[in-house]
Amino acid sequence: MRGRAGRAYARGVHPYPDHWEADIVLADGGTAHLRPITPDDAELLRAFHSRLSPETIYYRFFAPYPKLSARDVARFTTVDYDDRVALVATIGGELVAVVRYDRVTPGEAEVAFVVADAHQGRGLGSALLEHIGAAARERGVDRFVADVLPENRRMIGVFVAAGYTAQQSFDDGVIRLTLDLAPTATTEGVMRDREHRAEARxxxxxxxxxxxxxxxxxxxxxxxxxxxxxxxxxxxxxxxxxxxxxxxxxxxxxxxxxxxxxxxxxxxxxxxxxxxxxxxxxxxxxxxxxxxxxxxxxxxxxxxxxxxxxxxxxxxxxxxxxxxxxxxxxxxxxxxxxxxxxxxxxxxxxxxxxxxxxxxxxxxxxxxxxxxxxxxxxxxxxxxxxxxxxxxxxxxxxxxxxxxxxxxxxxxxxxxxxxxxxxxxxxxxxxxxxxxxxxxxxxxxxxxxxxxxxxxxxxxxxxxxxxxxxxxxxxxxxxxxxxxxxxxLLAYQPLPKGSSVGVVGNSDSLGLLAKDACLRVGLAPREPVDLGPEAGAAEFERALGALLADDAVDSVITVFVPALAPPGADVAEAVRRLAAGADKPVLASYLGHQGLPPELRVPGPGGSAGRGSVPSYPAPEDAARALAHATRYAAWRRRPEGRLPELDGIDADAARELVAAALDEGVERPGEAEVRRLLACYGVELWPQRAAASAEEAAAAAGELGYPVVVKAVGEGPWLRFGGSGVRADLHTAEGVRGAFTAMAARLGPGAGLAVQRMARPGAATSVRAGQDASFGGVVSFGLADVTAELLEDRAYRLAPLTDADAADLVRSVRAAPLLFGHRGAEPVDVAALEELLARVSRIADDLPEVAELELDPVLAAPAGAAVLGARLRLARPVGPRPDHGPRRLRAPY
Structure with a gap:
């Protein structure tokens, strides 16, 4: 690693950029180390150039260039890490590739790379281009231009396959490529595909x-x-x-x-x-x-x-x-x-x-x-x-x-x-x-x-x-x-198509245990089929065959425990034969065995268990628990993957400018006006409110906002929860506002801040949070806005940005979700409005790593619409790269 040593070669305001160093996996599964060049690389560069074939040198310099002069070496190895940047790849202490850019206008730079002949075809060129592109964007370069000879198809292929928006022109025997460095879904997809193939290899x-x-x-x-x-x-x-x-x-x-x-x-x-x-x-x-x-x-x-x-x-x-x-x-x-x-x-x-x-x-x-x-x-x-x-x-x-x-x-x-x-x-x-x-x-x-x-x-x-x-x-x-x-279960049986479970066995008590266990884990068991303690293979075959043929049954649990006579292999053979030809999973609690007993095993290659083998569990409860996991997984897999919704009214550039200005001024917790502007950049309206220092100011604010209004405390504390002691709602007159203000000011003390807010339509109070986690990056969470939900930790979390399927699933994942869907005859809320709000907030978390914490609380979900009544924001400059962002690299040892 060259990080500490490289600091000696800092020029101007840009010291040696340690964070540009990276270990990468190459296309053939090998590894290489990427880092910025330094003057100490002079001998390595000479040796590298001396190993290049005449053809590779000609493709790079458009002329024979058998030897680098001392002036060339000094120019190539001495850069400012801003207008002139070069990265090198090394393997075993040997320099094997170089990429560089030279800025020609404020937003444009010429780029070129060369890979040692012995290492061409290993993916070094594409990896170098990814990393030099990230460095260029960091230094304000938006476009790369590259002049390439038409016969240099390998280099042209690297540029074209990078996924950047590219233009080509031909002049004086040279192809000029112009690459727009703005990250896109295509460039990210290309990078992920290369990472996948390389790491798998x-x-x-x-x-x-x-x-x-x-x-x-x-x-x-x-x-x-x-x-x-x-x-x-x-x-x-x-x-x-x-x-x-x-x-x-x-x-x-x-x-x-x-x-x-x-x-x-x-x-x-x-x-x-x-x-x-x-x-x-x-x-x-x-x-x-x-x-x-x-x-x-x-x-x-x-x-x-x-x-x-x-x-x-x-x-x-x-x-x-x-x-x-x-x-x-x-x-x-x-x-x-x-x-x-x-x-x-x-x-x-x-x-x-x-x-x-x-x-x-x-x-x-x-x-x-x-x-x-x-x-x-x-x-x-x-x-x-x-x-x-x-x-x-x-x-x-x-x-x-x-x-x-x-x-x-x-x-x-x-x-x-x-x-x-x-x-x-x-x-x-x-x-x-x-x-x-x-x-x-x-x-x-x-x-x-x-x-x-x-x-x-x-x-x-x-x-x-x-x-x-x-x-x-x-x-x-x-x-x-x-x-x-x-x-x-998952390795040897098919996935269940639903949650309906048939139970068949020769023990009434064990059948009821299986049914109760299924109910506890969220499955839908049918009444157990009790064949009696004397049941043999024929009885099991008829009952199990009927359940497997029933389209209303998605899975079957069979229980077999012999009463007095020693168990025969005929029951196991019947279960195994029927299960092998079924398109729904069959589980067994067979003689208390655990695993794949030989009697229930379908022969596979080399004598191992094959597909269709019936898994056995010591108790029916174990079988039900495993089946519940498989059923939930199968339901997840059947759900659509979802897509990022198209949201209008988003101005991410304006939001970035607001955040940058606040941090430049040292503001970590912006006031209400700044929070309102930031949310507006993502199409989120913060319900209007007015701070009031006296009863008369409160009455005047109510007149501006329009009745009915609420008087509420602003700041932190459990009394600020919706419906708590920090809120007086449903005020229709100036006299009522004055009285509420006076009473709350006396109760909360002189240091309490009070505000007046127009009253929203009645609904369910929810809470939306978003921010940056050091390990997971942008995260969004959702729950109900009350102390009970917080005490029970009834919140669900998802990674940003949310697809439409993610947003819908997030709302439904909290245990209190039935309250939003008409529980006990209540009018359902506008869940679609909640889902759209979550999608918009997730874009904030994904676009703005400086948004450390954002809380919208309460968000009042009504039968028509969702009103954001309160918002708190904390900003912080990101430390280090965002998790799983940027060009592909192996993580550091620590």
């Missing part, structure tokens, strides 16, 4: 290695390195395995090598099981060897205190600089059950059977228990990754991979922390439209982060995180048992 390189080296493979039978080596060999890994030991000639009967560099053949994956203080040297050797990825099972890093944290940062920096991704440190390892690989590079001896489930776990200790539980339940995994301290490879990377992996149909995640929660929500929402994603989020009550994890604690309450998971379609469960209960 980087994970594939880890999970499909052609060869594996185990560094630290000790001769001691009980050492960590020896365990990984033993499990690789026992799993019958398809490629060569190379133990690395400084003295041993062989380990576990396999030829060993003193170092990675001594291995004569290519190494794709290296598992590091050496002391923490020796890891950095091994990483450098792996980079020199051309290793594609690292799995670091060694401990003694972030979890070991400040020194370990420094080691962890160094590990990631060295690995990425060498073109490698890192799983770990302090992790269990990775596994891939694909028959073409058979990779068990973990500390767990239990190699899971082949199956449709991808599993990501952060906890190494828990990961071993998970691997054991998979086998005991009879379910199968496609791939498994334990990330440990998760310093580099994270759950988000795995989501990118599993989305496209045909072998993975269900994704499970055990999350102890979230490194980039907004990116997680974005990726999860896309994945969940195709494949179920089930997650356990530990630490919910404390929102803490385990020691050593490269992540920050979440500031939002756990209820908000659950709400945002729901928005993304994530099935959130409470523990590992529920995780597998839901997984075995």
């Amino acid at each position: 980087s994970i594939a390189r880890l999970l499909f290695p052609g060869s594996v080296a185990v560094v630290g493979a000790s001769r001691s039978e009980h050492s960590v390195g020896r365990a990984v080596l033993r499990h690789l060999l026992a799993g019958d890994f398809a490629g060569p395995v190379y133990p690395v030991h400084p003295q041993a000639a062989a380990v576990a009967g396999v030829r060993a090598f003193p170092s990675v560099l001594d291995i004569p053949d290519p190494v794709d994956l290296a598992v590091l099981a050496v002391r923490a203080d020796a890891v950095a040297e091994v990483v450098e050797q792996c980079a020199a060897k051309g290793v594609h990825g690292l799995v670091v099972v060694s401990s003694g890093f972030g979890e070991a205190g400040p020194r370990g944290r420094e080691r962890q940062e160094e590990l990631v920096r060295l690995a990425r600089a060498g073109g490698m991704r890192v799983v770990g440190p302090n992790c269990l390892g990775v596994a891939n059950t694909d028959p073409a690989v058979r990779l068990n590079a973990t500390l767990a001896p239990d190699f899971p059977p082949r199956g449709p489930i991808g599993f990501f776990s952060q906890s190494g200790a828990l990961g071993r228990a998970i691997m054991q539980r998979v086998g005991l339940r009879g379910i199968g995994l496609s791939t498994f990754v334990s990330a440990g301290n998760r310093a580099d490879v994270s759950g988000n990377d795995l989501l990118q991979y599993w989305e496209e992996d045909p072998a993975t149909e269900v994704v499970l995640q055990y999350l102890e922390s979230l490194g980039n929660p907004r990116k997680f929500a974005r990726l999860a929402r896309r994945l969940a439209r195709r494949k179920p994603l089930v997650a356990v989020r530990s630490g919910g009550s404390s929102q803490g982060v385990p020691i050593g994890h490269a992540a920050q604690a979440l500031s939002l309450p756990d209820a908000a995180v659950t709400s945002l998971f729901q928005q993304a379609g994530v099935v959130r469960v409470d523990d590992i048992t529920q995780l597998f209960d839901v997984a075995q």
